[in-house]
Amino acid sequence: MQRKVWALTLVVVLLIAFSALASAAPETFTIQVQATGTVYVPPTKAQMWVGAKTDGITAEETLTNSNQVMQDIIGIVGEFTSPELVRTSEFNMYQKERWDDATQQSIPEGFTLRHVFEVQISDLAKVAPFLDQVTQAGANIIYGLQYGVQDNRTPREEAYRRAMDEAWWKANLLADANGTGNLVLESVEESYYYGSTFDTEGASMSEGQVDSFMPGQLQVSVTLQATFRAGLAE
Numbered sequence: 001m002q003r004k005v006w007a008l009t010l011v012v013v014l015l016i017a018f019s020a021l022a023s024a025a026p027e028t029f030t031i032q033v034q035a036t037g038t039v040y041v042p043p044t045k046a047q048m049w050v051g052a053k054t055d056g057i058t059a060e061e062t063l064t065n066s067n068q069v070m071q072d073i074i075g076i077v078g079e080f081t082s083p084e085l086v087r088t089s090e091f092n093m094y095q096k097e098r099w100d101d102a103t104q105q106s107i108p109e110g111f112t113l114r115h116v117f118e119v120q121i122s123d124l125a126k127v128a129p130f131l132d133q134v135t136q137a138g139a140n141i142i143y144g145l146q147y148g149v150q151d152n153r154t155p156r157e158e159a160y161r162r163a164m165d166e167a168w169w170k171a172n173l174l175a176d177a178n179g180t181g182n183l184v185l186e187s188v189e190e191s192y193y194y195g196s197t198f199d200t201e202g203a204s205m206s207e208g209q210v211d212s213f214m215p216g217q218l219q220v221s222v223t224l225q226a227t228f229r230a231g232l233a234e
Contacts, residue, residue, distance in 0.1 A: 027232040029180070029229070030230075031175060031227070032225065034225050035164070035166035035167035035169075036223045037160060037161065037164070037222050038159060038219060039158045041149055042217050043218055044124075045147070046120065047146050047147075048118075048131075049089060050131075050134050051073070051139060052066065053114050053140055054069060054113050055112050059111050062093065062111040063093070069139075070115050077117065080126050080129075086117055086119050088115075088116070089116050089118040091113075096108070096109045096110050127145075148218065149218060152220065156220055159221060159222040163224045164224065167224055171226065171228045171230075180230040182231040183230050184229045186228060187226070189225040
């Protein structure tokens with residue numbers, strides 16, 4: 001009988017202790033928000049692909065023809081940018097063929113060589129004159145003109161800061177609406193980052209700097225997923 005009394009007493013004591021711990025521990029819940037930080041920056045470089053496609057009866061003739069044109073193009077490229085901003089992106093020679101209806105076969109008909117450079121120009125005002133000159137020199141491959149920034153770390157840092165400011169602002173609004181506080185940041189995850197996106201609003205802000213070959217400002221944007229823990233009001 002005495003053992004039963006002691007056992008019952010122990011159970012009661014444990015229940016009281018657990019109840020006290022539960023009431024003493026503050027209740028918390030999780031708040032998750034998605035936030036975006038956006039920065040507009042003017043472009044500081046232009047990037048494009050420039051080259052020539054040449055033909056010849058033999059491979060040697062085709063290579064000779066290509067070298068003659070590309071030497072002129074390379075000379076012009078050197079006047080507008082530095083060597084470290086130029087690299088070969090394509091050098092491809094292939095045999096041309098034509099279909100012969102009489103024999104129902106493909107017949108070899110000379111060679112074609114594509115020689116293309118990726119070129120970056122830092123002085124954006126020189127983009128149009130550069131394209132004019134290389135075209136006159138024989139460049140018949142020009143594509144992919146796009147604008148960017150030489151160093152995107154600074155605008156990205158600002159975009160991250162703005163995204164985190166928005167995350168805290170959203171989390172505080174949700175906490176206040178639910179009568180909670182004492183926010184603690186538990187985790188942050190980058191959802192996505194994108195840059196070199198042209199924005200019409202940004203273009204209007206830099207209208208004085210725009211020429212016929214340059215759009216407006218570039219949009220650098222960062223989106224974050226942040227998780228906070230909030231304590232319920234006592």
